[in-house]
Amino acid sequence: MSSPLQIMPATLDDLADLVRLEEACFSAPWTSKMLAAELTGNQFAHFLVARDAGNGGAIVGYLCYWIVFEEVRLMNLAVVESMRRRGIAARLVEEALRTGCAQTATRAVLEVRASNHAARSLYRRFGFVDVSTRRHYYTNPIEDAVLMELEPMRAETGSRHDRASAIDGGSIPAH
Ligand SMILES: CC(C)(COP(=O)(O)OP(=O)(O)OC[C@H]1O[C@@H](n2cnc3c(N)ncnc32)[C@H](O)[C@@H]1OP(=O)(O)O)[C@@H](O)C(=O)NCCC(=O)NCCS
Numbered sequence: 001m002s003s004p005l006q007i008m009p010a011t012l013d014d015l016a017d018l019v020r021l022e023e024a025c026f027s028a029p030w031t032s033k034m035l036a037a038e039l040t041g042n043q044f045a046h047f048l049v050a051r052d053a054g055n056g057g058a059i060v061g062y063l064c065y066w067i068v069f070e071e072v073r074l075m076n077l078a079v080v081e082s083m084r085r086r087g088i089a090a091r092l093v094e095e096a097l098r099t100g101c102a103q104t105a106t107r108a109v110l111e112v113r114a115s116n117h118a119a120r121s122l123y124r125r126f127g128f129v130d131v132s133t134r135r136h137y138y139t140n141p142i143e144d145a146v147l148m149e150l151e152p153m154r155a156e157t158g159s160r161h162d163r164a165s166a167i168d169g170g171s172i173p174a175h
Helices: 012-025 032-040 088-102 117-125
Strands: 002-009 045-052 058-068 071-079 107-113 129-138 143-150 170-173
Touching (some): 002 088, 012 032, 045 088, 071 088, 088 107, 088 117, 107 117, 107 129, 117 143
Antiparallel strands (some): 002 045, 002 170
16 A cells, blocks of 8 residues: 655745654754745755645655755755655655756765764665765764765666656555
């Protein structure tokens, strides 16, 4: 059994849900003000949410990314804990890379906590490689950031799960 997953742009109406998800997923979460600034006040920012249509359209994941000329910058990504390992993050990343490719971008970059093996593994599946380390970049807890880069950029999915279109029509396979 599976329920339909929809990937779509986030709006300010989603702010309260995004704050809840952010606070559940990160030890140093973005604040409501920071999220609102990305949603409304940043010309480079794109904000996607993944909705579970089988559960009233509940937000089950989100990705904030920037397209800055030749570069896609993956800024923040999170999936509801109970919905992980179903290909949702991969669908969001794939959509960001596809949009970047269709615009001006040729390279994608991101920073990730050194201990975040799940995220690093996800990015490696897309072909991202470690390029450098920023010592003590993160706080709460203090930790190094690993800079990862994908160049030349491509948008193939990094998941063995749903390889259907990243816009509508895909599904969340039940585990
Ligand atoms: C990292 C995160 C976004 C992954 O979301 P997800 O929807 O579970 O990821 P996907 O199901 O799309 O995983 C795609 C691939 O990434 C890798 N991956 C994802 N989670 C993994 C884990 N816990 N351990 C090892 N590999 C993992 C696997 O290769 C996976 O493919 P597979 O399931 O076919 O083996 C999620 O764990 C999360 O929200 N973590 C907390 C917030 C966070 O760390 N965000 C990233 C900040 S840079």
